[in-house]
Amino acid sequence: MIQIDDTLVSLDLLEERFVCDLGQCKGECCIEGDSGAPLEEEEVDELEKVLPVIWDDLSPEAQVVIKLQGVSYIDSDGDLVTSIVDGKNCVFTCYDTDGTCHCAIEKAYRAGKTDYCKPVSCHLYPVRIAKYPTYRAVNYDRWAAVCKAAVLLGKKENVPVYRFLKTPLIRKFGES
Numbered sequence: 001m002i003q004i005d006d007t008l009v010s011l012d013l014l015e016e017r018f019v020c021d022l023g024q025c026k027g028e029c030c031i032e033g034d035s036g037a038p039l040e041e042e043e044v045d046e047l048e049k050v051l052p053v054i055w056d057d058l059s060p061e062a063q064v065v066i067k068l069q070g071v072s073y074i075d076s077d078g079d080l081v082t083s084i085v086d087g088k089n090c091v092f093t094c095y096d097t098d099g100t101c102h103c104a105i106e107k108a109y110r111a112g113k114t115d116y117c118k119p120v121s122c123h124l125y126p127v128r129i130a131k132y133p134t135y136r137a138v139n140y141d142r143w144a145a146v147c148k149a150a151v152l153l154g155k156k157e158n159v160p161v162y163r164f165l166k167t168p169l170i171r172k173f174g175e176s
Helices: 041-057 060-069 104-110 120-124 144-157 166-173
Strands: 002-004 007-009 072-074 080-082 093-095 101-103 127-131 136-140
Touching: 041 080, 041 104, 093 104, 101 104, 120 127, 120 166, 127 166
Parallel strands: 007 136
Antiparallel strands: 002 007, 072 080, 093 101, 127 136
């Protein structure tokens, strides 16, 4: 572990290799899991603001969930997370014709329709941040069944996790 102020950073961010391989995993991290993506309180407002821009890209089922419960909920662990459809898909998922899952928010961001990229926890994946009373921990989340191709590609291209996540790490923690 490396300590920076009140933050403990796992050495895995330096030692492990990772590069998302969307062609192989088809965006499964947005589909599988036991709850939605972790959110920060202020992100709920951002998600609600972007809804009109992305609404037509969302599935009818996601639109119903959002109308009934909103863009987020408190999961069984007590965490604020994105709403999900049928216990799986994040409400913000959309699909290509080949079945690859994408984030509708990120799609709109890349098209210049919004200045909000997506929730920071999604941007940071496979890194997860755990908050404790006196510190926070930045850890590499190994999801072998889903991210095997990303680990293999990261090793092949020799890209450490922290380098793959340079932009979202700066977004979350600042340049310094």
